[in-house]
Amino acid sequence: MRNLPDQAVWRRINSNEMKMVILVSVISIALTASGFGRIGEDEKQVEARYGKAGKDLGNHGEVHEVGYVSGGFMIVVDFVNGISQREGFTKPDTSSMTDQNIKDILAISAADGTTWQEGQSQGGDKMWARSDKKVVAIFPSMGKFLFVQDVNFVQPK
Numbered sequence: 001m002r003n004l005p006d007q008a009v010w011r012r013i014n015s016n017e018m019k020m021v022i023l024v025s026v027i028s029i030a031l032t033a034s035g036f037g038r039i040g041e042d043e044k045q046v047e048a049r050y051g052k053a054g055k056d057l058g059n060h061g062e063v064h065e066v067g068y069v070s071g072g073f074m075i076v077v078d079f080v081n082g083i084s085q086r087e088g089f090t091k092p093d094t095s096s097m098t099d100q101n102i103k104d105i106l107a108i109s110a111a112d113g114t115t116w117q118e119g120q121s122q123g124g125d126k127m128w129a130r131s132d133k134k135v136v137a138i139f140p141s142m143g144k145f146l147f148v149q150d151v152n153f154v155q156p157k
Helices: 006-012 015-031 043-050 099-108
Strands: 055-060 063-070 073-080 083-090 116-118 126-130 135-139 146-150
Touching (some): 043 073, 099 146
Antiparallel strands (some): 083 146, 126 135
């Protein structure tokens, strides 16, 4: 895959794909009331981790969504009161995630001294809980997105 500037990657995502991202987000919240990187970081820390934001996706209630391109992934971070509460990862071409992609994301999102335990799958979706019980990861069965989020995160309606 060639390297594209951040804005060019976001322009490649058409409205149907964005609708799919939103739909999967809603489904993931319905499956569990619970992002990547370090959930709990503020906007400056997230920018230090992922680089400058590629797209401001706006506010939805108390949630401010910001898109980044980093480490071969498009990442949508949901900030509540300036703190990362959920991070969703997909490949820029929205192809399926590999097992290695998932392992890499989970490894980076494990806070110091924590590990991930795979949980019961629900309807084909895979789930993990971080050992500190503060963060969960959800991999919907469609295989294109991985969400890492605070267990208390609730998507606004």
